[in-house]
Amino acid sequence: MTPPSSKIALVTGGSRGLGKNMALSLARQGTDVILTYHSKQDEAAATVAEITALGRKAAALQLNTAAVKSFEAFYTQVSAALRDTFGAEGFDFLINNAGTGVHAPFAETQEADFDELFNIHFKGVFFLTQKALPLLRDGGRIINISSGLARFSNPGYSAYASMKGAVEVFTRYLAKELGGRGIAANVVAPGAIETDFGGGAVRDNPQVNAYLAGATALGRVGLPDDIGGVVAFLCTEEARWINGQRLEVSGGMNL
Template sequence: MTEQTADHRTPRATAPSGRIALITGANRGLGRRSAQHLAAAGTDLILTYRSHAEEAEEVLAHARELGRTAVAFRLDTTEPSAFPAFAEDVRSALREHWGREDFDFLLNNAGSAAMAPVAETTEEQVDLMYQVHFKGPYFLTQKLLPLIKDGGRILNFSTGLTRFTAENAAPYASMKGAVEVLTRYLAKELGPRGIAVNAIAPGATATDFGGGALRDDEQVRAHLGAVTAMGHVGDPEDIGSAVAALLADGTGWITGQRIEASGGMLL
């Protein structure tokens, strides 16, 4: 089943929660599934996408069918110079659509992969991974901090590859390791505001990320399933539902944590 045809598996909507989540890179993959699960749990959405505006429109349409208010903005998270204007766009959208000055959840999800052995990694690959996975989330979070509600949540997307290793993953995984350290520092700094900050670390998950091998290559899927306690690679639904659970009522006391959602990979 492809990413585009799996949407009907999203849980049924519940009563509105009154909460608003801002999710980067929400037009596809794990960001898309996270948005759908949060919408089904009654959360309104502010989404970003770098390209494929038609995919973002699909996510918006699905959320609106569930009775949610949802808007989307184009944002390239490798361009921090665009963040102040984006923050003002968010502020304006909050006032226009919700009559509010703040939102509840920030999900730093947008990302890409650069895979190479250390001996062959280029400066361009390292620079890109730094910009996408560390510098971008760092300064975007900084610009959005005044708009995050006291008592809200920040959830940073990491990877299982910070605990175990895989061939050619050093450029990508190293930056995600930095994200996990940033998560702890944010949790400490924002604790007085009651903002919980955590990192979710998916294991092997069947998306189009990194060329889609985990979704399309049965040999790769079988190999990774054999080293996973649950016996198979994850589905985007597994991560989307985990995200919704981590942002549900009753989990605000969890902060500064790396939470792996890998089905028990390489235990």
């Protein structure tokens, strides 16, 4: 098979929000993209169109990152997309971005919400990465998305932040255990970002926005454009010696 003309990234939750920004940032630097979406196929198709308009190849696949038993069938679809759309047998970058938010005081957190966060943000990330190993090329990169909330504490996020803390430890183990294949693994931890995540409170609630901006050294909350380029940078040759690290991208929150 003819080698692909560019690197290929798999971005989970890549149809909207931060994931979309990551996918577009990767495309702008010459990377082809497979993105996943949970339910909004129209948004995924629109993102694929934006990527192809940039001159890169793209495909969108449906995935529920909480449904671990579906991962084997998902990677069968990935293999088919690699072959049919990209003329390739593997991909280079895995960005575990897909997520959801639950805001509840510790004393009121429900087991069902805890399980959902666990399945999406930790168990799903763990096993989706494990199942990716046969297709992830040697010398590739794994980037896991965490949160500033794994470093500082805001009431109402105990379960969510705990899952992100687990992902940060997991990433260091990936870096250690996959180093023999030349695969680097790192964490990007955004601060407060204006998206629809968690109901869009940071974006849509002026009081919340102002409070968080006041806690940030650069005096504002983040935008998706503040994050995607950092993820794309970690997939460049210049970032080859960054491994097992947590890079917080928060504008200096709660310093």
